[in-house]
Amino acid sequence: MNEPRKKSDRIGIILYCLYWLLLLLSLLIIGRIVYLQTFFTPNKKIAAELTPPHKCLKIEPVRGEILDCKGRVLAISTPSYQIYMDCSVLKAFNASIKDPVKAKEKEDLWLRKADTLSIYLAKVFPEKNAAYYRKGIRDNRAINNGYVLMGHPVNETTLAEIKKFPLFRDGANKGGLIVKTVMDRKLPYGNLAKRTIGHVKDKSANVANSHIGIEGRFDKVLSGTEGREWRRKCDYGLVRDFDSTYVEAVNGDDVRLTLDIDWQEKADRILRSKIEGDSELEAACFGLMDVQTGALKVVVNLMRDPSAGNRYDEISNIFINRRGEPGSVYKTVTLAALLADGKIKSLEETIPTNGGWVSNTKLKQDPYIPRFESRNHTNRISMFDGFKISSNYVLATWAINKYGSNPLAYADRVQSFGLCDPFTFDIAGLSVPSVASPRNRKYWSNTDLGNVAYGYASLFSPIYTLMFYNAIAGKGRLMKPYLVEDIENDGVIKEAFGPAVLKDSIFSRAVADTLTRALKGVVDEGTAKNLKNSRLSIAGKTGTSRVPYDNVHYQDPQGRIKYQATFVGFFPAEKPRYTAICVVYSKLRHIPVYGNGIPATTILEFINELERTDPEFAEKL
Amino acid sequence: MRLARIWTLFKNTLTAIGRGELLLRLNAGKYLPHILYTFFIFGIIIWISVKTDDSINQMERNQATIKELRQENAKLRYKMARTASRSAVLDRLGKKKSALGEPEVKATILEK
Structure with a gap:
C-alpha cells in the first residue's frame, strides 16, 4: 500500500536555510576572530595613526x-599667565583652498588682523613696539612656528583683556592664542x-x-x-x-x-625714616630676639641698592653676614670676663684715671677721662662710671692689669662664652666672629689686649652681639637664635624646631645681674641717657667703631672716616622679654655717627610704639 | 575502542549540527535562563564600562575645576594678606578720613 505524500514544510525549509546561513556566518566570525587574535599583524603606519x-x-x-x-x-x-601664539594657524587651510584668489584673500585677512593685534600687544607689553610684534608674527608664520612667546606673564585681568584682542578673540584654532599658567612666587x-x-x-x-x-x-x-x-x-x-x-x-x-610681620613693619618703617635722609649712610640692620626662646621676631636688613637708584632695599643679610669691629658694645664682654673670673668683685672698685693714658701701651688717650676728672674733681674712676661713659681707658686698664701676664686666660674666657662658636642657622651666610688673641697673632702685646678689651681687633656680626646680650637678659643662658618655628601642612605640624640652648650657663646669675646693673646705668646716666624715658625700661650699651675703609686705614687723606654705630639692649630691664640691636653703617664722612644717635633712637621709637599698640604689653587689671 | 567511541560522538555531533538539533539533543532548554543571564552580564559589563568612561571624564573636569579653585584661593589669600596688613588698614582709614588710628596709650585688659 502507498503511504500518503507528506505536505512540503515550507516554513521548516526556510528556517532550516536561515539556520545554515547563521551557522556559516558565526563560523566565519569565529574564524576571523581567531585569525585576528593569533596571526594578524597590523600595518605599523596605520596602527600608529x-x-x-x-x-x-x-x-x-x-x-x-x-x-x-x-x-x-x-x-x-x-598663578599668572604666559601668552604664546601659534603663528601657523589656518595657514595650511588657506593654502589648501582651490581658488588661489580666495586663498590669498583669506591669508591677507589673517595677516591684517595680526597687524592690528600687534598694536594692541604693544600697549600691553610696551617693552617692544607694534612694528616688532608685526614683524615677529609674520616671520614666525613664514617658518610655521607654532609656539611663539609673547611678552611677560600677566594677571587675570590683563588676560581677560588680551582674549578680546583682534585675532585672539577668534580662539586658539583660528587666532593662535595659547595660554599657559605659570605659578609666580609673590610676597x-x-x-x-x-x-x-x-x-x-x-x-x-x-x-x-x-x-x-x-x-x-x-x-x-x-x-x-x-x-x-x-x-x-x-x-x-x-x-x-x-x-x-x-x-x-x-x-x-x-x-x-618666628618673625612677627607687624613688628617687622614697625621696625622697617622707623629705621628707614631715620636713615633715608642721610646720604652718607650706607646700610643699617635691626634685630629683635625673644629672651626665653631665642626666636627672632624682627630681622631688618637695609642696604643701598645701586641698581635701584641707591634706594634702601633688602639686598643682603648684613644682620648675619657683615662682620665688623664692634666697638664699645664689646666692652660688656670684657666686663663679663672680669666678673666671671672673679678679677673684679664689684662695679664700685676704682682705678687711677692717669689722665686717660693706659700705661706701657701705645693706646691713644681716652678723651672722656680728663672730662670726667674735671667734672668730678677726682683722679680715680670706678668700673661703673667708666662703663657708663664708655671709657676705653677703664676697660683696657682693667683687662691689662688682670690678664696682661696671661692673655690666653682672657681669650679662653671669651671663648667659653660661645661667641666664636659656629652654629647651624636657618639661613645660609652666617659669619662666625673672630677675637684676636696670642693664638692667632704672631706678635702680641698689652696694646693688643687693650684694643681687644674695648672692641677692636675682633670681628663680630650683629647676630652674635645680640646673642650675647640676650644671654645677659636670660641670666647666663646662651640661646640659639632661630627663625623657623616649624614645618607644617594644612595647619598640621610635621616637624617642630623650637628653642635650642647653645650653652646652659656662660656665667652665673650674679654676674648677669651685675652686668644688667651696668647696662641700666648706661641708659640712666651714661651714653644712652636719651633712652631713659622709654615707655619700657631699657638696659643696653652704645657702641661706635671706626671701620677701615681699605682694610688697613681708618681715615682717608681728606680726613673722612667710616663708622659703625650700634645700640644693643634688652627690655623691660627688670624682667627682660626681648633683646634688640640696631647697627648703622656709614660711608666715608666727616661727621661721626654715634650709637646713641640713630641706633638708640630707632630702638626707643620701636619700643614705645610696641608698648602702645601691641596687646602683649597691655596692662592687666 | 575508545577512538571508535570518540569518532561516533564526533559524527553524531556533526549530524546534529547539520540538522539543527544540537541544542535539542543537549537539552539546552533547561539552561535557557543561564544563557540569558550570561548575555545580561555582558550587557552590564558594557554599560559599566561606558559609565566608567563617563566618570573618568567627569573626574577630569572636576580636577580642572579644583585646580582653578586652588589658584583662585591662592590669589585671594595673597590679596587678603596685602590688604590686611596694619599699614594698609591705616592707609585706608586715612583715605576715608576716619578718626580711627593707632592707639595713643597702651590698652588695659580687664581679667576675670
Whole structure:
C-alpha cells in the first residue's frame, strides 16, 4: 500500500536555510576572530595613526607657603599667565583652498588682523613696539612656528583683556592664542623681610648664591615632589590613562617663621625714616630676639641698592653676614670676663684715671677721662662710671692689669662664652666672629689686649652681639637664635624646631645681674641717657667703631672716616622679654655717627610704639 | 575502542549540527535562563564600562575645576594678606578720613 505524500514544510525549509546561513556566518566570525587574535599583524603606519597618542606628563606640586608666627602669609605662589601664539594657524587651510584668489584673500585677512593685534600687544607689553610684534608674527608664520612667546606673564585681568584682542578673540584654532599658567612666587608684604624670606634663582644650580634665605634653605621642603601620569587622547581631550603608572604629586609643606610681620613693619618703617635722609649712610640692620626662646621676631636688613637708584632695599643679610669691629658694645664682654673670673668683685672698685693714658701701651688717650676728672674733681674712676661713659681707658686698664701676664686666660674666657662658636642657622651666610688673641697673632702685646678689651681687633656680626646680650637678659643662658618655628601642612605640624640652648650657663646669675646693673646705668646716666624715658625700661650699651675703609686705614687723606654705630639692649630691664640691636653703617664722612644717635633712637621709637599698640604689653587689671 | 567511541560522538555531533538539533539533543532548554543571564552580564559589563568612561571624564573636569579653585584661593589669600596688613588698614582709614588710628596709650585688659 502507498503511504500518503507528506505536505512540503515550507516554513521548516526556510528556517532550516536561515539556520545554515547563521551557522556559516558565526563560523566565519569565529574564524576571523581567531585569525585576528593569533596571526594578524597590523600595518605599523596605520596602527600608529589609529592608536590614541599617550603622553607622560609631569604633575607640578604646589609650592608650600612661608608664614609668620601668627600664620599670616609671607610668601605664596599665585598663578599668572604666559601668552604664546601659534603663528601657523589656518595657514595650511588657506593654502589648501582651490581658488588661489580666495586663498590669498583669506591669508591677507589673517595677516591684517595680526597687524592690528600687534598694536594692541604693544600697549600691553610696551617693552617692544607694534612694528616688532608685526614683524615677529609674520616671520614666525613664514617658518610655521607654532609656539611663539609673547611678552611677560600677566594677571587675570590683563588676560581677560588680551582674549578680546583682534585675532585672539577668534580662539586658539583660528587666532593662535595659547595660554599657559605659570605659578609666580609673590610676597604680600612687599619688601618686608625680603632677604630673610629669600628666593631661589635657579632650582637646578646647587650653589649658595642661587638659593637665598628661607626659600633657599628649605627649598626641598617647600617644593614637594613632582608626580607623573600618562594621559591618552580621547573625545574629551587628554584624560588620565588608568592602566598606566601614576605617581601622585606631593605638595610642598609650609614653613612657619618666628618673625612677627607687624613688628617687622614697625621696625622697617622707623629705621628707614631715620636713615633715608642721610646720604652718607650706607646700610643699617635691626634685630629683635625673644629672651626665653631665642626666636627672632624682627630681622631688618637695609642696604643701598645701586641698581635701584641707591634706594634702601633688602639686598643682603648684613644682620648675619657683615662682620665688623664692634666697638664699645664689646666692652660688656670684657666686663663679663672680669666678673666671671672673679678679677673684679664689684662695679664700685676704682682705678687711677692717669689722665686717660693706659700705661706701657701705645693706646691713644681716652678723651672722656680728663672730662670726667674735671667734672668730678677726682683722679680715680670706678668700673661703673667708666662703663657708663664708655671709657676705653677703664676697660683696657682693667683687662691689662688682670690678664696682661696671661692673655690666653682672657681669650679662653671669651671663648667659653660661645661667641666664636659656629652654629647651624636657618639661613645660609652666617659669619662666625673672630677675637684676636696670642693664638692667632704672631706678635702680641698689652696694646693688643687693650684694643681687644674695648672692641677692636675682633670681628663680630650683629647676630652674635645680640646673642650675647640676650644671654645677659636670660641670666647666663646662651640661646640659639632661630627663625623657623616649624614645618607644617594644612595647619598640621610635621616637624617642630623650637628653642635650642647653645650653652646652659656662660656665667652665673650674679654676674648677669651685675652686668644688667651696668647696662641700666648706661641708659640712666651714661651714653644712652636719651633712652631713659622709654615707655619700657631699657638696659643696653652704645657702641661706635671706626671701620677701615681699605682694610688697613681708618681715615682717608681728606680726613673722612667710616663708622659703625650700634645700640644693643634688652627690655623691660627688670624682667627682660626681648633683646634688640640696631647697627648703622656709614660711608666715608666727616661727621661721626654715634650709637646713641640713630641706633638708640630707632630702638626707643620701636619700643614705645610696641608698648602702645601691641596687646602683649597691655596692662592687666 | 575508545577512538571508535570518540569518532561516533564526533559524527553524531556533526549530524546534529547539520540538522539543527544540537541544542535539542543537549537539552539546552533547561539552561535557557543561564544563557540569558550570561548575555545580561555582558550587557552590564558594557554599560559599566561606558559609565566608567563617563566618570573618568567627569573626574577630569572636576580636577580642572579644583585646580582653578586652588589658584583662585591662592590669589585671594595673597590679596587678603596685602590688604590686611596694619599699614594698609591705616592707609585706608586715612583715605576715608576716619578718626580711627593707632592707639595713643597702651590698652588695659580687664581679667576675670
